Amino acid sequence: MEFDNEGCNSGPQFNFVYCGVILLLTIALACFGQPADALAEKNAESRGAYIFKAAGCVGCHTRAKPKGKFLAGGRRMETPFGAFYTPNITTDRQHGIGNWTYADFVAAMREGKTPDGSVYYPAFPYSSYTHIHDEDLRDLWAYLQTVPAVSEPRREHDLIFPFSLRFSVRGWRLLYFEASRFVPYPKKSLAWNRGAYLTRALGHCGECHTPRNLLGGLDKGRELAGNKNAPDGKRVSNITPHLKKGIGTWSESDIRSLLRDGSLPDGDFVGGSMTEVVENGTSHLTDKDLQAIAVFLKALAPHEGP
Ligand code: HEC
Ligand code: HEC
Numbered sequence: 001m002e003f004d005n006e007g008c009n010s011g012p013q014f015n016f017v018y019c020g021v022i023l024l025l026t027i028a029l030a031c032f033g034q035p036a037d038a039l040a041e042k043n044a045e046s047r048g049a050y051i052f053k054a055a056g057c058v059g060c061h062t063r064a065k066p067k068g069k070f071l072a073g074g075r076r077m078e079t080p081f082g083a084f085y086t087p088n089i090t091t092d093r094q095h096g097i098g099n100w101t102y103a104d105f106v107a108a109m110r111e112g113k114t115p116d117g118s119v120y121y122p123a124f125p126y127s128s129y130t131h132i133h134d135e136d137l138r139d140l141w142a143y144l145q146t147v148p149a150v151s152e153p154r155r156e157h158d159l160i161f162p163f164s165l166r167f168s169v170r171g172w173r174l175l176y177f178e179a180s181r182f183v184p185y186p187k188k189s190l191a192w193n194r195g196a197y198l199t200r201a202l203g204h205c206g207e208c209h210t211p212r213n214l215l216g217g218l219d220k221g222r223e224l225a226g227n228k229n230a231p232d233g234k235r236v237s238n239i240t241p242h243l244k245k246g247i248g249t250w251s252e253s254d255i256r257s258l259l260r261d262g263s264l265p266d267g268d269f270v271g272g273s274m275t276e277v278v279e280n281g282t283s284h285l286t287d288k289d290l291q292a293i294a295v296f297l298k299a300l301a302p303h304e305g306p
Helices: 012-052 057-061 102-111 134-144 164-175 190-202 250-262 274-284 286-296
Strands: 076-079 082-085
Touching: 012 057, 012 274, 057 274, 102 134, 102 286, 134 250, 190 250, 190 286, 250 274
Parallel strands: none
Antiparallel strands: 076 082
């Protein structure tokens, strides 16, 4: 038996052993290569599951009453412009986003653009999600691919004129929206930067806690200073460290507790839509991430609010 292989030219006996070893190594690599890939994939999914929770996607995209299927949409959102019904974002090809490419997903999240080139209403909080890191968007997408398809048709929004015309959003976008990315502030600590990212990008806390002007634009000069007229018409607390109007008397540990299980410093529990934010979102975050949010909130400019 002869091997005519350049790498195996030291006699037939040796050749056989040597090439055999190489062959085995190749087979081993091929075999172990696969689980390693699958593992990397799995990590992307579990990282994505964490992003998904930090970003609170489930509450809006799953009907509450009667309880709907996971991410099949149909949740009604009351606003001064009428009622929105969230779309199905399961992997269903007909009614969900099963036909989407990753580029479609990025355009939706970062730019608020639909696959056919139209624009989304800001009831989908892409003004915040536009700041999500590229890696996190990729992981989030990997996670969404694991969501079972639910064949449930979407329901049209029920908005008042002229907001019922989708292109009416273009004016709002000109004034208040710019596709963006989170840029770390080198002068601030790592914890502050992580907290800023969790609060401004993923947690989209400002969508409820920052006051808006008449046209529905966020008043960035009064970040998180509370909202007398939240989208659902309710009052949202001032969470800047203002001593009288905000949470200036809270410790970092008080903030962590509220976000972990909804408990307030006085022993009561938080109510309203914050219950759901805690349940679906912040209660799943690591202590380190909760601490980062606390550090960021304590460092905000204290503001009296509207
Ligand atoms: C505050 C409620 C809310 C949250 C939170 C929310 N969404 Fe949405 N989302 C909406 C609404 C409302 C729309 C529809 C907007 C429109 O019709 O213009 C939408 C649309 C979408 C679409 C477009 C679907 C399509 O078929 O065109 C995708 C994709 C999406 N959301 C994904 C997500 C992901 C991922 C998250 C979490 C990171 C998330 N959403 C969090 C309210 C929300
Ligand atoms: C869907 C709207 C919404 C979102 C998003 C939201 N909140 Fe809230 N939050 C509320 C409302 C409403 C209250 C007041 C609840 C009440 O009246 O008991 C509240 C209360 C709070 C309080 C308690 C303030 C106090 O004085 O009792 C804190 C702290 C807080 N939110 C932090 C956050 C953080 C941090 C985020 C982002 C991770 C966030 N919230 C996202 C609606 C929201």
